[in-house]
Amino acid sequence: MRPAKLALAAAAAAALGATGAYAQGSVTDAARQRYERASKSSNIEGVEQSMRSDDAMERVKGLNDLTSIEDENAVDILLQALGDKDIRVHAKAIDACADLRATAATPVLIQQLFMADTPEPVKRRILAALGKIGDPSAAQPIMDLLDQDLDNDTRGTAIFALGDLGSAESLELLDGIATGEDNRTIKRLARQAASKVRYAQTIRANEASQPLNTFLRPAQPPQQ
Numbered sequence: 001m002r003p004a005k006l007a008l009a010a011a012a013a014a015a016l017g018a019t020g021a022y023a024q025g026s027v028t029d030a031a032r033q034r035y036e037r038a039s040k041s042s043n044i045e046g047v048e049q050s051m052r053s054d055d056a057m058e059r060v061k062g063l064n065d066l067t068s069i070e071d072e073n074a075v076d077i078l079l080q081a082l083g084d085k086d087i088r089v090h091a092k093a094i095d096a097c098a099d100l101r102a103t104a105a106t107p108v109l110i111q112q113l114f115m116a117d118t119p120e121p122v123k124r125r126i127l128a129a130l131g132k133i134g135d136p137s138a139a140q141p142i143m144d145l146l147d148q149d150l151d152n153d154t155r156g157t158a159i160f161a162l163g164d165l166g167s168a169e170s171l172e173l174l175d176g177i178a179t180g181e182d183n184r185t186i187k188r189l190a191r192q193a194a195s196k197v198r199y200a201q202t203i204r205a206n207e208a209s210q211p212l213n214t215f216l217r218p219a220q221p222p223q224q
Contacts, residue, residue, distance in 0.1 A: 166200030
């Protein structure tokens, strides 16, 4: 066979091999996506089954499993679990809301925070979760809570949560506590929280003043 024909045949074989590899890769990707969808569906169904159990520890296990699953139904399961009568399940649901940064749970958590029959330890757990979730809409309710007669542990947790939220509206209250509070621990927590809020506000201001990304800028004409 002439060299030109040999080269042409080699090129055709390479093209065919590349096409086959691409097709095989596409099939592999599609199969993996189908597997992941099926696996996710199976996982969430397993959690839902656990949450229907009469055994409280089985429901706790379901919530543990839920924190490792990315599924749009996770929030609905969490919201239902927040109404569980078993304190262990309720506590785990609060923690799971924090782990998943479930902003949709913020209104329910705030409501429970102000319920008269909510024990102080549960209030502290809710406050810590709200701080971790990071929904700024929780700042004002937490500030309102600090106007109530709370024990120092709950007050300190509320102040810490305000620092995590980083909302500018809490600065006046935090500064007032830092200067007017007699309890040294509360004073320190208020100063630290105010510093965190100011730092968060500085970061946000800097981000807002940054120029647009270079790929949004008009392209420069090529040099001659």
